[in-house]
Amino acid sequence: MTTTSTTSKIALVTGANKGIGYEIAAGLGAQGYRVGVGARDETRREAAVAALNEAGVDAFGVALDVTDDTSVGEAADFIAARYGRLDVLVNNAGITGGHPQQPSSVDPAVIRAVVETNVIGVVRVTNAMLPLLRDAPSPRIVNVSSSVGSLTRQSGPGGETTTGPVAVAYAPSKTFLNAVTLQYVQELVGTNILVNCACPGFVATDLNGFRGVRTPQEGAATAIRLATLPDGGPTGGFFEDAGVIPW
Template sequence: MGTTKTALVTGANKGIGYEIAAGLGALGYCVGVGARDRSRRDEAVTRLRDAGVDAFGVPLDVTDDDSVAAAADLVAERVGHLDALVNNAGITGGWAQQPTTVDLDVIRTVVETNVLGVVRVTNAVLPLVRRSPSPRIVNVSSGVGSLTRQSGPDRETTTGPIAVAYSPSKTFLNAVTLQYVRELAGTGILVNCACPGYVATDLNGFRGVRTPAEGAATPIRLATLPDGGPTGGFFEDAGVVPW
């Protein structure tokens, strides 16, 4: 195993994922740019390399078993280990998700990407993560997945629109993350959730108030935690997010 730090970021061709890849690359990481779309993936890799980042493309559809297995093999061949896995890929399924009228297929599709996709990718590359002396797993969640914030007195103004597919998918992701924390206790693998905040990306029609680079700050921090850092937490720039 080489001494170069390595990372895989899913959904890294644009938005927050791209900025996570750029930030880790600026810190000296060799970064795998996971993305489905070939042209966008290649464009992102070119931009990163032009900025001095040691980046390589990873064809990756987190909803497809064969694609994820092939991605794990590619990363193993290319870098041999992973110091950081950042599960960033996610979809909303649209924002008009009233629970009384939602199409159940929308919920299935969102959970397939936002939750099962994280499990699929994590399990596929976990052998590579275990090879790192200081392994980190970061699941990019959202404040709308916080049950405390969703049920608080200011829920109408602080937690965004009703989104019965997206918001619960992030709550589900948070719960799944804690199960990984329990299983991986004592291994040195630090596993945490990151809330990037309300970032202007195509996910929300660019209505967010934060830049993608600002949204990437907490995931980058969690991906580069020192040994002995926190595990099993849910964090944003301001500190701990309530579950």
């Protein structure tokens, strides 16, 4: 039951307390969305909410650990009780698993942990939020992927890749995420839910030791565009700033 009436669109961004997720929340807020800042760490989450509020964004905190069934279920219940629907879900939370990630020497536990967050976490959150998305007039799901998940870009002539160093946990997790996204697209055919993947590019964040060449604000742009698509917009696509990424 809805306890708080609102005419604003409601968005939830996972991993939104910093970096790209924070800038996605800020960008959606600038367009009038009421934005849930999903994050595990309470101190960082509330600091992000305070900063967004100070910048004029209507933000609220959502305690959310994408790897935990109970946490995700409670987050869905919280949004349902407070708003009764969800207009936008941006699955941004992710980990790299650290480096090196040579396939011949990687600890399988690293692959398991990365997939748990980057893939299963997306499924867990999406499934919990789908009933709320179905109650929205123009719902959107955006999964933050990476060009390293493109099999086309991974398999250049002679075996070389254009997607960066070997990363047997992280890169395949994004390929897996892309495939999962297409499964949702197939299941949701005939609904008004648009589901797409966004690549932020090589953004300077703590995930890469701030070695990236793009700002978090630049990295957030494609996800914000996909989250605010008009009815009849694309679904089942993989996008970066320059356009479509080949699967």
